Amino acid sequence: MRSEMEKxxxxxLVTEEELKQRVTEMGAELYEKFEGKNPLFLGVLKGSFVxxxxxxxxxxxxxxxxxxAVSSYENATESSGRVRINYDLQQDITGRxxxxxxxILDSGNTLAFLKQYFLAKGAASITIVTLLDKPARRxxxxxxxxxxxxxxDEFVVGYGLDYAQRYRNxxxxxxxxxxxxxxH
Ligand code: IMP
Ligand code: MG
Numbered sequence: 001m002r003s004e005m006e007k008x009x010x011x012x013l014v015t016e017e018e019l020k021q022r023v024t025e026m027g028a029e030l031y032e033k034f035e036g037k038n039p040l041f042l043g044v045l046k047g048s049f050v051x052x053x054x055x056x057x058x059x060x061x062x063x064x065x066x067x068x069a070v071s072s073y074e075n076a077t078e079s080s081g082r083v084r085i086n087y088d089l090q091q092d093i094t095g096r097x098x099x100x101x102x103x104i105l106d107s108g109n110t111l112a113f114l115k116q117y118f119l120a121k122g123a124a125s126i127t128i129v130t131l132l133d134k135p136a137r138r139x140x141x142x143x144x145x146x147x148x149x150x151x152x153d154e155f156v157v158g159y160g161l162d163y164a165q166r167y168r169n170x171x172x173x174x175x176x177x178x179x180x181x182x183x184h
Pocket of ligand 2: 044045046047048103
């Protein structure tokens with residue numbers, strides 16, 4: 001497929017094939033854990049939109065999907081530490097078993113905030129699923145219950161993850177060339 005974005009990619013960290021295989025495994029693991037429990041998948045927008053679509057189809061449970069949109073980055077590559085809700089839950093989550101689906105666990109600010117927020121709203125249980133885990137940069141004591149890949153301390157794009165709202169449709173996880181940031 002032709003791509004306008006490929007020339008901006010320095011290297012591929014996780015290939016399409018590796019993503020597919022791991023997401024299939026993660027779906028099977030969640031099936032075992034939640035069979036008969038009617039979980040509510042909660043996708044954290046925008047970054048998780050590709051992952052949550054694939055993960056839900058890899059997990060053939062009777063389940064529902066809900067979304068919340070948060071931001072903390074303001075077009076930079078480092079978290080500002082503050083989390084803002086841009087689009088809130090559209091349903092009551094009291095008593096529900098939540099499966100929070102994130103693209104990446106980095107500083108932990110987002111998930112630490114969301115976990116508290118959902119518990120305060122009455123969730124029965126919270127399971128944190130993240131595609132990527134970058135433990136080197138953790139500021140809050142948050143751990144994922146299920147993580148796809150542990151990655152080094154590099155800023156990545158693709159499979160939903162962006163840089164300045166671009167590259168979300170790159171089908172693999174990659175690292176951008178340094179000049180892409182300096183030309184921004
Ligand atoms: P945290 O709050 O620092 O854990 O960051 C969570 C959010 O920051 C993620 O949902 C991403 O949207 C964004 N983020 C963190 N690291 C990266 C990265 O390497 N590439 C793209 N987005 C990232
Ligand atoms: Mg995000």
